[in-house]
Amino acid sequence: MPGCVIHGQGDLRVDRLPVPEPGPGQALIAVRYGGVCGSDLHYWRHGGVGDFRLREPMLLGHEVVGTILAYGSPDTSGPAVGTAVAVHPATPCGSCPECAAGRRNVCRDTRYLGSAARFPHVQGGFAAQVVVPIEQLRPLPVGLGLRRAALAEPLSVALHAVRRAGEVSGRHVLVTGAGPIGCLVVAAAKAAGAARVTVTDLLPTALEYARVAGADTVVRADDPADAGWPSETDEVDVAVEASGVAAGLDTCLRLVRRGGVVVQLGMLPPGPSPFAGNLVVSREIELRGAFRFDTEFDEALRLLAAEPAFDGLVSAVVPVTDAEAAFALAADRSRSCKVLLDFGA
Known part of the structure; x- marks a missing residue:
């Protein structure tokens, strides 16, 4: 399957990756859209974002939506196979002082899709199929399509x-x-x-x-x-x-x-x-x-479902096979706002 991997500063590739297998408590998601974020652009252009530097190849992407393909075990409780979902990209540790204080967005041991903040890096969601913990799945509200739902992470x-x-x-x-x-x-x-x-x-x-x-x-x-x-x-x-x-x-x-x-x-x-x-x-x-978010993700989905005007902020949808062109477009703010990669093909 295709995956959008950053190998170093200026070295963005669409690699052929093995299809992952979900384990217990995990779901396999067919990704439809992935939003190109400013942090993705920083990894591409500068080899890092802020103080987080690339130390190994990393699958980019944390703004992803798609449909559930399968679960890792038949007795897993979660939305039905085929349900359209958005993926919350953060997995806080749940045990540090910040998590205990209700500030999970600044968890000192969190895992965040497509982030070089820790090593080994947390691989992202810019692939045709990804495995995520079921706790990170959010079924889309009625009336919210996958294209607009791809804005859920940045809106959060x-x-x-x-x-x-x-x-x-x-x-x-x-x-x-x-x-x-x-x-x-x-x-x-x-x-x-x-x-x-x-x-x-x-x-x-x-x-x-x-x-x-x-x-x-x-x-x-x-x-x-x-x-x-x-x-x-x-x-x-x-x-x-x-x-x-x-x-x-x-x-x-x-x-x-x-x-x-x-x-x-x-x-x-x-x-x-x-x-x-x-x-x-x-x-x-x-x-x-202000750093990332926590429960705002669910609020973002409700707001997106209620307001079609958000569609106007999606300036382009580009096939993942043209990922470098999509990144170049997203980096050119004179021509774009939010650019989405399309994994549907």
Whole structure:
């Protein structure tokens, strides 16, 4: 079967892999779609993401949906064979202090599909068939198709970031970065009752996708004269940094009101990152991190089932045989938002 494997920086291959066999407590899934994530692009372009570096070939992918083909044992309790499912990519350990405190998304010993955070690496889901624990299966709600359901994982990330921000209902939210995650933060903030969402980015195409997601105001990040910038009479209550660059964090800190909240969601480059730390002190700004998600995955599926407008964020569906072209397209934000690999053929 075909599988999308990263062998090193710039070395992405569609390898022929053996079909896996499910064991007890596991299910074999026929993958239909896999969303190309920013972290997948980092492994391809840079050989790692953040502080996680490739040390061996790794099957990429953690945004996968498909149908159940079989279980590893006949007495396994789970959705019926043939059920359409989304795959929650995380398997927390369940025993560390973070898991005990209900913060399983920062579990110190978690396994996450397609991640080089541990060694041996956790192989991902970009293959025609994958084996996953049955606890990670989520049947799709009525009315939700596999194509739109492929957005469940990144939408969960966005929902968690908005939850980390605290109360956003009736408030003005700033999002820096209008990539797929930033656009989904817009949708998550609006779903949480935000009165206004302003989005900044360098690219006009990205800002148009932000409008599709529900942004009220879009601003060119490189145009200080843009009339859409927040002002002293139009303060930002909450800012979510979704670009993964230090300049975005600086914008958030300078535009959020005194006593406001800034959520750092984008993964910054490895090593120290400069930021306006004195503003955190003098304005008592709360700077919070947001990493992955937990129970938000189920919330994401419900939200996707209820809102067909999410379809507009899927900019292309590419056969897995053209994986490198799909990655190049996903990396070109002037031409794309969310790109899906299609394993259906």
